Amino acid sequence: MTPRIVIVGGSLGGLRAAEQLRVHGWSGELTVVGAEAHLPYNRPPLSKNVLVAPDASALSATELVNYPGVALRRRAHVEDVSWVTGTEVTGAVLADRVVHTADGRTLAYDGLVVATGLRPRRLPIDGFGSQRHVLRTLDDAIALREQLTTGASVVVVGGGFIGCEVAASARRAGCRVSVVEPFVAPMLRPLGSELARTLQTFHEEQGVVFELGRSVSALIGRPSDLETLGTVILDDGTELEADVLVEAVGSRPNVEWLDGNGLDLSDGVLCDNLMRVEGRGEVVAVGDVARFPNPRFDSTPRRVEHWCVPADTAQRAATTLLRGLSPADSGAEAPAPFAPLPAFWSDQFDVRIQGFGRTDHADRIEVLEGGFAPGWASDGVVVGYFRESTMTGVVIAGGTPAQRLRHKALLEAVG
Amino acid sequence: MKVTVDTGVCADHGQCIFSAPKVFQFDDDGRLVWEPAPDESLRASVEEAADVCPVQAIRVDD
8 A cells, every 4th residue: 555644734834744745755645634625825914915905805715815925835746645625633543543534534644744733712701703803714814804894993802913913904904903912012022122112102103002911801792782792891991992803812732633642732742853743753743833842042842833934844844754754764864953043024014023033031132223213114123132141033123124134144143 | 947036926025035045135225136047956945945935926937
């Protein structure tokens, strides 16, 4: 029988894993099983163009999968991959090398790639489902897009990158926008207080209202129609008018289908630096569901929710899996440590915030170039994040593309 | 190998320049310029550049 690798997860990580397995010589069967109805697509535009670009406004999900920026390039190598879409994998028995699907199928594998990603967390409050939104999938974006109408009151819960991007898009759509955030500034943890405060002011100048240090305590219907959401009540009693509620309060890994196999699933699936799951040669993980150590920083395994992680980890996982499936090659020398440079970006209104490295555990934050005086958005401000005197991260807000690249190069040289 | 970039989609992330510096560069005005017919020996880096483009604006044809 032809050997088969099953990839569970049909998004960016699943696609890149399939491509890398073919690039590195896998000639057996490749089956990708994805819960979403669509073939893999690119998520970053979902919080931006898909919500507000005039030429995207009337497009269906099927059309949006091919919309510029949303369409994912697929390498020619994956033309013969079997895509099983709209199918959730509900269980796995690693000892028997099988996975089970929600529609009752059992798929046997020789190699398994875990690429099931994340799903959004929800507020622990019931009710008003049709006015409450999250943003992870294309279908989520389409449902939200339809409610971002001129004059609508939108309350975004969570002032992280996604919350702030949605707030900016909703303002562009002509909505009235409040952002409820438990910390004292938006995007505080990844950016530090000075840059976070600057971006807060920038959003306020565009009409976004922040409710900082606050959380949601209740949702109330309209006096005229109790079934329709009308008011969001905060923990200090503040009442916010709300036609639309967006919950951007983080994500949780999709790992329940791996229960019962004795794995450490406490925060994603625990991997070693080769992206092997629990030291198994025939099971690897890719993307933001994988918790792996990055020796660029330390030996603590972490999940990383950046866009570049699926591609980086897929390369590593593919070579690991093929080595595990071909014992004849196992005499080859051990590969070099896997130490990818984290990279992230966020586009809010017309400003890009681009970061490299680790910025969330700094003991010192220093402006390297420019400053926070008016004009920072066009001149660019460059902020360095240091830990024990070593620069571990850099963020460039505004400025020019060449400026951003120069600082990535600097950090790569340091790291 | 033929490389095309949809400049209407390109958002100046510059990730391609790190993956394939012999093929992609910013010019003095900060605009992306690229070699439309790079040597086959650069294929792996060009394919990677297309993979890591955050807006997927790069096309590679044989």
